[in-house]
Amino acid sequence: xxxxxxxxxxxxxxxxxxxxxxxxxxxxxxxxxxxxxxxxxxxxxxxxxxxxxxxxxxxxxxxxxxxxxxxxxxxxxxxxxxxxxxxxxxxxxxxxxxxxxxxxxxxxxxxxxxxxxxxxxxxxxxxxxxxxxxxxxxxxxxxxxxxxxxxxxxxxxxxxxxxxxxxxxxxxxxxxxxxxxxxxxxxxxxxxxxxxxxxxxxxxxxxxxxxxxxxxxxxxxxxxxxxxxxxxxxxxxxxxxxxxxxxxxxxxxxxxxxxxxxxxxxxxxxxxxxxxxxxxxxxxxxxxxxxxxxxxxxxxxxxxxxxxxxxxxxxxxxxxxxxxxxxxxxxxxxxxxxxxxxxxxxxxxxxxxxxxxxxxxxxxxxxxxxxxxxxxxxxxxxxxxxxxxxxxxxxxxxxx
Amino acid sequence: xxxxxxxxxxxxxxxxxxxxxxxxxxxxxxxxxxxxxxxxxxxxxxxxxxxxxxxxxxxxxxxxxxxxxxxxxxxxxxxxxxxxxxxxxxxxxxxxxxxxxxxxxxxxxxxxxxxxxxxxxxxxxxxxxxxxxxxxxxxxxxxxxxxxxxxxxxxxxxxxxxxxxxxxxxxxxxxx
Amino acid sequence: xxxxxxxxxxxxxxxxxxxxxxxxxxxxxxxxxxxxxxxxxxxxxxxxxxxxxxxxxxxxxxxxxxxxxxxxxxxxxxxxxxxxxxxxxxxxxxxxxxxxxxxxxxxxxxxxxxxxxxxxxxxxxxxxxxxxxxxxxxxxxxxxxxxxxxxxxxx
Numbered sequence: 001x002x003x004x005x006x007x008x009x010x011x012x013x014x015x016x017x018x019x020x021x022x023x024x025x026x027x028x029x030x031x032x033x034x035x036x037x038x039x040x041x042x043x044x045x046x047x048x049x050x051x052x053x054x055x056x057x058x059x060x061x062x063x064x065x066x067x068x069x070x071x072x073x074x075x076x077x078x079x080x081x082x083x084x085x086x087x088x089x090x091x092x093x094x095x096x097x098x099x100x101x102x103x104x105x106x107x108x109x110x111x112x113x114x115x116x117x118x119x120x121x122x123x124x125x126x127x128x129x130x131x132x133x134x135x136x137x138x139x140x141x142x143x144x145x146x147x148x149x150x151x152x153x154x155x156x157x158x159x160x161x162x163x164x165x166x167x168x169x170x171x172x173x174x175x176x177x178x179x180x181x182x183x184x185x186x187x188x189x190x191x192x193x194x195x196x197x198x199x200x201x202x203x204x205x206x207x208x209x210x211x212x213x214x215x216x217x218x219x220x221x222x223x224x225x226x227x228x229x230x231x232x233x234x235x236x237x238x239x240x241x242x243x244x245x246x247x248x249x250x251x252x253x254x255x256x257x258x259x260x261x262x263x264x265x266x267x268x269x270x271x272x273x274x275x276x277x278x279x280x281x282x283x284x285x286x287x288x289x290x291x292x293x294x295x296x297x298x299x300x301x302x303x304x305x306x307x308x309x310x311x312x313x314x315x316x317x318x319x320x321x322x323x324x325x326x327x328x329x330x331x332x333x334x335x336x337x338x339x340x341x342x343x344x345x346x347x348x349x350x351x352x353x354x355x356x357x358x359x360x361x362x363x364x365x366x367x368x369x370x371x372x373x374x375x376x377x378x379x380x381x382x383x384x385x386x387x388x389x390x391x392x393x394x395x396x397x398x399x400x
Numbered sequence: 401x402x403x404x405x406x407x408x409x410x411x412x413x414x415x416x417x418x419x420x421x422x423x424x425x426x427x428x429x430x431x432x433x434x435x436x437x438x439x440x441x442x443x444x445x446x447x448x449x450x451x452x453x454x455x456x457x458x459x460x461x462x463x464x465x466x467x468x469x470x471x472x473x474x475x476x477x478x479x480x481x482x483x484x485x486x487x488x489x490x491x492x493x494x495x496x497x498x499x500x501x502x503x504x505x506x507x508x509x510x511x512x513x514x515x516x517x518x519x520x521x522x523x524x525x526x527x528x529x530x531x532x533x534x535x536x537x538x539x540x541x542x543x544x545x546x547x548x549x550x551x552x553x554x555x556x557x558x559x560x561x562x563x564x565x566x567x568x569x570x571x572x573x574x575x576x
Numbered sequence: 577x578x579x580x581x582x583x584x585x586x587x588x589x590x591x592x593x594x595x596x597x598x599x600x601x602x603x604x605x606x607x608x609x610x611x612x613x614x615x616x617x618x619x620x621x622x623x624x625x626x627x628x629x630x631x632x633x634x635x636x637x638x639x640x641x642x643x644x645x646x647x648x649x650x651x652x653x654x655x656x657x658x659x660x661x662x663x664x665x666x667x668x669x670x671x672x673x674x675x676x677x678x679x680x681x682x683x684x685x686x687x688x689x690x691x692x693x694x695x696x697x698x699x700x701x702x703x704x705x706x707x708x709x710x711x712x713x714x715x716x717x718x719x720x721x722x723x724x725x726x727x728x729x730x731x
Binding site: 417419424427429430431432433434435436437438439440441442443444446448449450452453488489563 | 580581582587588589590591592593594595597598599600601602603605607608611612615719720721
């Protein structure tokens with residue numbers, strides 16, 4: 001039974017929203033700075049790029065994933081002073097891994113509604129505090145009665161989805177491994193990268209088996225880091241810069257926690273969120289109209305899975321596009337030119353820097369060595385989270 | 401408000417101070433270690449309480465929604481698509497089909513396992529399409545498992561059952 | 577009308593569990609400075625904002641109000657009591673042998689306060705505004721944590 005979610009939605013807004021600055025800290029397995037200090041460093045860089053002061057910021061949105069990683073109850077409130085939240089309206093949003101794109105969407109609401117003209121969006125994650133391993137916190141995402149007695153590891157759910165995806169479309173692991181090779185190589189040009197390296201498909205296929213078919217080089221690492229974005233109204237954008245990047249569409253959708261009741265080969269939660277964002281942005285043929293994409297890639301097969309969910313490839317077509325080089329940085333539809341989570345790191349919410357932040361830098365032609373070869377006008381970034389549940393999508397353009 | 405037009409070709413990253421595990425072990429930086437004692441008692445609720453009690457008896461139970469005609473497994477007290485309470489309890493069989501599977505070499509804390517665990521999503525016979533749940537497979541070699549394989553539950557003996565999903569030891573392939 | 581529900585409480589199940597995680601919290605840039613100075617040199621460090629002049633204690637790397645950098649300054653660590661409370665139960669609500677006094681102490685030369693224990697004084701003698709000074713652990717036992725200050729006592 002399919003449910004059409006987008007049909008009844010109205011897209012009234014008071015003003016357009018532009019992004020004029022972004023910043024991110026280096027991503028590493030363990031950083032000394034506290035969460036507050038990381039947020040401060042990322043925000044300072046974003047303010048410098050936009051040539052603004054903290055006093056120019058009117059409202060703040062903070063995105064941060066489970067409190068269990070930092071080990072601090074009410075993490076959003078704790079991080080407030082490092083996030084510029086003293087003296088101004090401040091809120092925290094959280095949808096698991098989808099927070100990386102959901103926090104800018106919440107920032108979008110603040111400005112598009114006319115409640116603020118300048119909104120700061122910051123995401124922070126300090127996974128290294130969690131012991132014995134940040135993975136251990138994921139034990140508690142499972143249902144305590146139905147799942148936990150079986151001693152599951154979160155990688156299981158990815159392995160089950162990957163296997164289903166490979167089975168339905170008859171895809172080989174070699175084609176999926178190409179994504180890991182591409183992204184880790186792309187990340188060599190990213191100064192914040194944690195795991196950038198040149199590897200081959202054989203390296204991936206011979207790496208340590210975790211939960212087959214997932215192997216170690218198919219997975220992104222846990223990291224510490226922070227990222228920030230500055231979203232402003234049109235009249236402020238004009239004063240700050242000659243080339244603001246406009247947010248033309250946002251969408252988000254969640255699916256049920258009963259993930260075993262869904263066919264996992266297609267991420268319908270991403271498709272629903274993309275439908276909403278594309279409708280807002282007046283995009284009817286994403287494959288032709290999107291110039292650059294940053295799909296969420298915590299695992300290599302996930303990039304392909306999400307490309308199909310975003311409508312950038314037909315079902316089962318994504319691995320073919322990767323094999324033919326279409327998704328490389330000099331290809332027709334570059335995907336994850338930043339190096340993605342596989343290459344740069346995966347600090348859950350702070351992946352905003354690698355998804356929304358990177359898309360902004362690409363469309364503003366400020367990505368330096370990572371800049372894609374073709375001319376870019378419109379791009380899409382996406383995040384995913386929880387037990388295969390959340391799709392959050394944002395479409396940006398440098399033309400209004 | 402201070403504004404200006406700035407053109408940076410590629411913003412450098414904001415710094416951070418990376419640490420190694422040995423830096424913590426050798427106390428090169430100050431830190432606090434906290435081992436809290438966090439305990440929970442989660443209520444199973446109506447549907448899962450009945451589900452667990454039926455497991456103890458060696459049976460699998462599901463619930464039915466008369467509006468969309470789906471038989472929901474694992475059972476729940478309301479149909480999440482029709483958003484109304486369910487209408488009846490229905491027993492389902494303890495056989496099913498493998499929808500997807502994985503061979504896991506790691507335990508919940510990401511430490512290696514001696515013997516791999518085969519985990520599968522099994523669609524149970526008698527419930528609606530895609531009404532599956534997660535469990536483990538046994539009495540089968542990892543290489544022989546395939547999607548679409550028919551399996552049957554192997555139960556613990558009655559005196560060992562406690563009303564938990566582990567009352568089913570594992571699912572094994574049905575011959576033929 | 578469907579009402580085949582469990583009404584006998586003995587039939588309702590619950591599932592017990594623990595969250596078995598533990599955490600290592602690094603003190604961070606500013607925190608590391610503070611604790612190392614306290615541990616190795618018996619010094620108290622605060623941070624002064626280069627723009628607005630506010631002095632933060634414990635020190636921070638940034639001023640939370642205008643996000644400019646701070647410079648580290650030394651303070652004596654002495655202060656006066658701004659507020660206090662007398663605790664008669666421990667954190668598990670069992671009675672303490674001897675009541676503990678917790679106080680918010682305004683540290684001299686800073687715009688900040690800290691919370692710590694007051695000892696070597698009877699609860700009845702504590703007054704708001706009373707001058708206090710810190711008592712540190714023996715150097716050999718210090719660990720780089722807030723407990724390196726054992727307590728504050730009247731000066």
